[in-house]
Amino acid sequence: MTMYDNNILKDIENAEEICIAGHINPDGDAVGSVLALALYLKRLGKTPRVLLESIPARFAFFGGTQLWYNGAYDGLVPDVFFAVDCGDKARLGNAGEVFDRAGLTYCIDHHRTNTGFADVNIINANASSASEIVFELMKKNGFDPEKDSEIAADIYSGIVFDTGGFRHNCTGRRTHEIAGMLVDGGVDTSVIHSRVLFEHTYPQAKLFGIALGNMKHLDGVTYTTLTTAEIEGCGCTSEDLDGIVDYLLNLDISECAVLVTQRSETAAKASVRSKKIPIADIVVSLGGGGHALAAGVTCDGSAAEVAEKIVALIVKEIKHG
Ligand code: AMP
Ligand code: MN
Numbered sequence: 001m002t003m004y005d006n007n008i009l010k011d012i013e014n015a016e017e018i019c020i021a022g023h024i025n026p027d028g029d030a031v032g033s034v035l036a037l038a039l040y041l042k043r044l045g046k047t048p049r050v051l052l053e054s055i056p057a058r059f060a061f062f063g064g065t066q067l068w069y070n071g072a073y074d075g076l077v078p079d080v081f082f083a084v085d086c087g088d089k090a091r092l093g094n095a096g097e098v099f100d101r102a103g104l105t106y107c108i109d110h111h112r113t114n115t116g117f118a119d120v121n122i123i124n125a126n127a128s129s130a131s132e133i134v135f136e137l138m139k140k141n142g143f144d145p146e147k148d149s150e151i152a153a154d155i156y157s158g159i160v161f162d163t164g165g166f167r168h169n170c171t172g173r174r175t176h177e178i179a180g181m182l183v184d185g186g187v188d189t190s191v192i193h194s195r196v197l198f199e200h201t202y203p204q205a206k207l208f209g210i211a212l213g214n215m216k217h218l219d220g221v222t223y224t225t226l227t228t229a230e231i232e233g234c235g236c237t238s239e240d241l242d243g244i245v246d247y248l249l250n251l252d253i254s255e256c257a258v259l260v261t262q263r264s265e266t267a268a269k270a271s272v273r274s275k276k277i278p279i280a281d282i283v284v285s286l287g288g289g290g291h292a293l294a295a296g297v298t299c300d301g302s303a304a305e306v307a308e309k310i311v312a313l314i315v316k317e318i319k320h321g
């Protein structure tokens, strides 16, 4: 038995209602992995519903977006529910109530902080992405990437997003092997890299400028904050923040980087990234989660207050271990 042996085909055989959900504020891996799994189940004759808070405009070119369900959740009682790229139940957002009503629940994930909250938990913290795990599970069930370029492209997009273009630390030999199989399936790697990682809108560039203007540095930690007024003033939303914290981390003086954005009058979201020092424990201690070198948390307070608190904890970790 390997980690990826599974009974998915048997479990969905008689299922009429299947829901597939990712985490709130879905990123490229959540959208790619959820849509790939949904398309795969559709090819098997099922009619899965995709429960995602939104499909951000920059991921609108992904295959399978027509399977996104934008209706009310209260009538949904799935036979099988798949939670993908989601480390804890709270991160399912409103889909959590549907999860509670499901006959059988699956969690397919790669977050180090995953709580194993489903009936069947397929969790590999060493995988590059949830998309990579979904690929392995489908492959075990006969999926041939060479015969389905639409699913192949979704998986490739999710992997490219979560690995930052095959750079982050969980990118392994297997990740590249899978990428090779997806290339054989006809995936347009150049277009996907550009769209998933590099293309930005003019408002995003304006916001990037403000974020860099607000940037500060303390003892190896480069950080910045954005208020709601600054985000909205550029015509942006919380979906337009990709790339900012990564830019801060890439600076030569950075050991860690933090972007804190105001999300309501009373709460702010922090995105934390690190080159080497594990930061997941600090973020978990504040109620968040993620991976060793990339994690996030929403805390009470203004963006400036939350930044001050997190930066102080990281500096302490850098200085004293
Ligand atoms: P982000 O900073 O939002 O890009 O997230 C970095 C990583 O941490 C991603 O894998 C997220 O899924 C995870 N993450 C972000 N926010 C939270 C949170 N509040 N709770 C648990 N995990 C989170
Ligand atoms: Mn994600």
Ligand code: MN
Binding pocket: 029, 030, 085, 110, 129, 130, 162
């Ligand atoms: Mn992921």
